[in-house]
Amino acid sequence: MNAPAGARSLLLPLALLLLYVVLYLVPLGQRPLIIPDETRYAEIPREMLVSGDWITPRLDGLRYFEKPPLGYWLNALSMSAFGENAFAVRLPGTLATGLTALTVYLLVLSAWRDRRLAAAAALVHLTLLEVFVVGTFNVLDNLVTLFLTAGIALFYRALDAQWQGGRGGLLALLAGAAFGLAFLAKGFLAFAVPVLVLVPWALWQGQWRTLLIDGFLAVLAAALVALPWSVLIHLRQHDFWHYFFWIEHIKRFTAENAQHRAPPYYFLMYLPALAFPWIFLLPAALAGLRGRARATVVANIRQRDALRLAWLWLLLPFAFFSASSGKLATYILPCFPPLAVLLTVGLAGCLRAGRCRLYDLGLGFNGLVLAGIALALVVLRVTASGVPTFDADETGEFLLLTGALAAGALAGLAGVRATRLPVRLGASLALVLLPLLAVPWVYPREAERHKSPGQALLAYRDRLTPDSIVITDDNLVRAVAWYLKRTDIYLVSTGELGYGLGYPDARYRLLDPARLRALLAHNAGRQAVLMACLGPCPAALTAQLPAAAQQDAEGMFHFRYVPAGAPPAAGPPR
Numbered sequence: 001m002n003a004p005a006g007a008r009s010l011l012l013p014l015a016l017l018l019l020y021v022v023l024y025l026v027p028l029g030q031r032p033l034i035i036p037d038e039t040r041y042a043e044i045p046r047e048m049l050v051s052g053d054w055i056t057p058r059l060d061g062l063r064y065f066e067k068p069p070l071g072y073w074l075n076a077l078s079m080s081a082f083g084e085n086a087f088a089v090r091l092p093g094t095l096a097t098g099l100t101a102l103t104v105y106l107l108v109l110s111a112w113r114d115r116r117l118a119a120a121a122a123l124v125h126l127t128l129l130e131v132f133v134v135g136t137f138n139v140l141d142n143l144v145t146l147f148l149t150a151g152i153a154l155f156y157r158a159l160d161a162q163w164q165g166g167r168g169g170l171l172a173l174l175a176g177a178a179f180g181l182a183f184l185a186k187g188f189l190a191f192a193v194p195v196l197v198l199v200p201w202a203l204w205q206g207q208w209r210t211l212l213i214d215g216f217l218a219v220l221a222a223a224l225v226a227l228p229w230s231v232l233i234h235l236r237q238h239d240f241w242h243y244f245f246w247i248e249h250i251k252r253f254t255a256e257n258a259q260h261r262a263p264p265y266y267f268l269m270y271l272p273a274l275a276f277p278w279i280f281l282l283p284a285a286l287a288g289l290r291g292r293a294r295a296t297v298v299a300n301i302r303q304r305d306a307l308r309l310a311w312l313w314l315l316l317p318f319a320f321f322s323a324s325s326g327k328l329a330t331y332i333l334p335c336f337p338p339l340a341v342l343l344t345v346g347l348a349g350c351l352r353a354g355r356c357r358l359y360d361l362g363l364g365f366n367g368l369v370l371a372g373i374a375l376a377l378v379v380l381r382v383t384a385s386g387v388p389t390f391d392a393d394e395t396g397e398f399l400l401l402t403g404a405l406a407a408g409a410l411a412g413l414a415g416v417r418a419t420r421l422p423v424r425l426g427a428s429l430a431l432v433l434l435p436l437l438a439v440p441w442v443y444p445r446e447a448e449r450h451k452s453p454g455q456a457l458l459a460y461r462d463r464l465t466p467d468s469i470v471i472t473d474d475n476l477v478r479a480v481a482w483y484l485k486r487t488d489i490y491l492v493s494t495g496e497l498g499y500g501l502g503y504p505d506a507r508y509r510l511l512d513p514a515r516l517r518a519l520l521a522h523n524a525g526r527q528a529v530l531m532a533c534l535g536p537c538p539a540a541l542t543a544q545l546p547a548a549a550q551q552d553a554e555g556m557f558h559f560r561y562v563p564a565g566a567p568p569a570a571g572p573p574r
Contacts, residue, residue, distance in 0.1 A: 012119040013105070019433075020098050020126060024136055027440030028094055029087030032452035035534075038138040039478035042089040045076035047487055055232050060477050061487035062500030062509070065243045069229060070184035071140040086138075093142035097135030100146045101126045104337050107153045108344070110160075111306035112297075117348055125340035127432045130274040134330055136440065141330040143185040148193050149337045151178035151218075155198050156309055158214050159207055160302065168210070169217055176218030180225025188249050191222070193334055196316040201309050243499060262327040267318065270329060275336070277366040277432055278343050284358035285346025293353035297345050307345065313338035351421065360416045363424070366431055367412025374405035390444050397442045404438035449555020453532075456554040457483040460530055460561065468528040468564075469519065471511065471541075475534035476557070490519070492533070492541055516544045520568060529562040 033039050040059065047058050048069075057064045057072055074092035082088035101122040109118035125131055135142055158171035175194075182190030202211035233240045272279050287293060289307070298304050314335050321331045350356040380389050381398060390398040408431045415427025448455075453476060461484055464470065470488070472480045474495025481489055490511050494501055501510050511519070520529070529545070531537050536558050542549075548566035552559045 012115055016101075016105070016119050016122055016126075019123070020101065023126065023132070023433075023436055023440075024094050024098060028090050028136065029085060030440055031086070031443040032448060032454045033086050033089070033479070033482070034137065034451045035453065035479050036475065038086075038089070039482045041071060041075060041138045041140065042079075042084075043478050043482040045072045045079060045089070046084060046482065046485075048072055048076045049079060050487070055229065055236055058487070059497060059500070060481045060489050060491075060509075062497050062506050063237065063503060064497070064500055065237070065240050066248050066496065067140060068184045068187060068244075070181060071143050071186075074143070075138070090136065090138045093138055093140070094135055096142040096146040097126070097131065100142075100149050100337060103146070103149045103153050104340055107156070107306070107337075108341060110157060111302050112345070117344060120348070121340050121344040124278055124344050125337060127436060128274075128278055128336050128340065129276045130329065130333065131336050132436055132439075134333060139330060140186050141333045144182050144190060145333045145337070147178045147182035147185060148190065148334045151175045151182065151194060152197055152309075152313060154178060155194070155214065155218060156201075156306070159202065159205065159210055160305075168214060172214035172217040173221040175214075176221030177225050179218065180222035183222065183226045184229065187244065192320065193317050194218075196320055197309070197313045200316065201312050204308060204312075205305060247499075260326045260328050264322050266327045267322050267329075267332050274329060274332070275339065277369070278340075280365050280369075281343065281347060281359060281362035284350045284356050284362055285343045287356070287358050288346035288349030288351070288353065289342070293349040296352040297349040307342070310338040310341045310345075314342065359424075363412050363428055363431070364416040367409045367416070369409075370405045370412065370431065370435065371409035374402045374409065377402050377405075389446065391446065394445060397444065400438050401435075401442045404434045408432070408434040446555075449557075453479050453534075453554070453557045454483055456557050456559070457532065460484070460532075460559070463561070463563070464528055464530060465564075467526075468530065469523060471516070471529070471531040473533045473537070476532050480532055490516075492531075492538055511541065513540045513544055516541050520544060520546075523568075525562075525566050525568050526564065528564045529560075531560040533558050 033042060044057050044059050044064060047061070048054050051058070054069065054073065054076075057067065057069055071092070075089050078088045078091045079085075082091065104125050105118045105122040108121040109115065112118070126135075152175070154171050154175035158168040158175060160168075179190050179194055198215075199211065202208060202215075267274075288297065298307065318332060318335050321327065321335075324331075347356075347359065350359055377389060377398070411427045411430035411434065415424045415431070418424045418427060457480060464484065469490065470480060470484060470486055471490045471492060474491060474493045474497055477489060477491060477495075477497065481487060490509050491497065491501065492511055494510065500506055508515070523529070525546070529549075531542065531545070534556055537560060542560055545560055546562055546566050546568055548562060550559075550561045550563075552561070
C-alpha cells in the first residue's frame, strides 16, 4: 500500500518537472540571440573564457562595470560544457527560473502541507507571462530572482524553526548566503529587497529579538560570500566601486536623467500584460482570502504568517521599484513568486467555498483576450495592412500561433460554462498552456530583421581575417563581438561602453572622421574593412570609406564592406 501512495505523491512534482522541460528547456536554442541584452551576457562570459580573467568583466575588450560577475561566470561555465551557442548562454537563467518555481513549491508545501496547492503555485509562477518570457532569455534577472526568493524563503523558515526550537541559525546563514549570491548576480538590490520585506514582516510577527540574531547571521553569511570578489575587483580596478555604486545604482534609480526613466505608474500600467493571464483572476483570489472562504485556506498561524509575508513581499518591493526613476519591466520579476502564492491560495479559497463567479469572469475575460489577439493577427494578414507580423512564406508559423491562441480561447470560454470543477480547472490549464507551448517555436522573420543580426553578421565572418578592421556602433557592438569573435572592434558611438572608452588605453577605439581617415590610410587597403550599424551608419564616417565599399542592409542592420586590396579613398581628406 505504501508504494502506490508514495508514487502518487510524486506524480504532481514529476508532471510539473515534465512541463518545465517542455516549456522552457526543449525550445531553448530554437531562436537566435536578441540584441542588446542576450548578446551582451553572452559576449562578456566568452571574453572571460578567452582571456582567463574572471575578475574584471570586459565587453569588446573594454572594462564593463555595470554588473557583478556571477551571471557571467555561470554563462561561461555553461559555454565550456555546451559550446558557444544560444542554448548554452540561456541555460543558467532558465535553470534559475525552474529553481525559483521549486522554491515556491517548497514554500507553499511547508506552510500548507498540501502537494496539490504547492504544485499549483509553482505552475502559476511558471506560466505568468513575464516569468515565461524572461525565463527563456539570457538576462541576469532570473538569477537574482532565484537567490532573493530562496533567501526570503529560508529566512521565513529560520524564524519558523526558532519558534519550534529548530535549526534557525543554520537557515539564517543559508539565507544570507543566498542574498550574497544575489548581490554577485546584480548588485545592491540584493540587500534592499530582503530588508524591505523581512524586517517589517518579523516586526509584524513580534519576532524582533530573533530578527536581530538571525539578521546578524544572515548579514555575516552574505558578506562572506560577496567579500572575496569584492576585494579582488578593488585591487585590480580601483574605480570599480565608485562607478558601480554611485553611477550604476544611485544615479540609475534617483537621477532626473536616469537610464530607462519612466513614470511611477509604469509597472502598474504594464502589470496586466506582464502577469497575464493570472492577473485577471486576481479579483477571485482576493475574494478567496476574505470572509468564510479564507477559513478554507488559512487554518493555522503558520499559514497566516506565510500570507503576511507574501503580501509584504509583493507590495513593498513593487512600491520601491515604482518609486525609482529608472525602470525596466524585468525589475519587478522578484515580485512574481509572492504573487503566485497569493493567487494560488486565494483561488483555492474561492473555489473551495463553492461556485466562484469571479473565477468564471476572469476565465472568460482571458478567453476573450486570446480570441481578440488571434482575430487581430488574422485581420492584419488578410488585409496586408503594412503592420509587420509574418512574411508571406511563414504560413506555418502564423497558423501555429493563431491556432494555439484560438484553441486556448475556446478552452477558456468552454470552462466558464462547465459545471464540474475538474473540467473548469482543465479548461484553465488549456487556456494557459496552449499558447505558451506554441510561442517558442514562432519567431517572425520581421522580428529577426530588427532584433537578431546573427545571420547577417555570420555572412561576413569568412570574409574577414584577424587583422581586418571592424567598426560598429554602440547598438551592435555586443552582437558583432559575439558572432565575429573579436575584442578589437572600433566604435563610432559610446552608449554603455562610454566609461570603458574613457580609459587612456582605450580612447583610440572611438572613431571620429579624422581618426577613421588616419586608420584607413595606415591600412592602405591591405586588410578588409567592415562597418556595421543598427540603422544607417554616420554619413561623416561612411564618407571616409573608399569608393569600392559595398553596401548592404538586412532589415535594420546596415553594412559597408571594403574587400582587401581595394584602392584607398582618393582625393583630399574629407
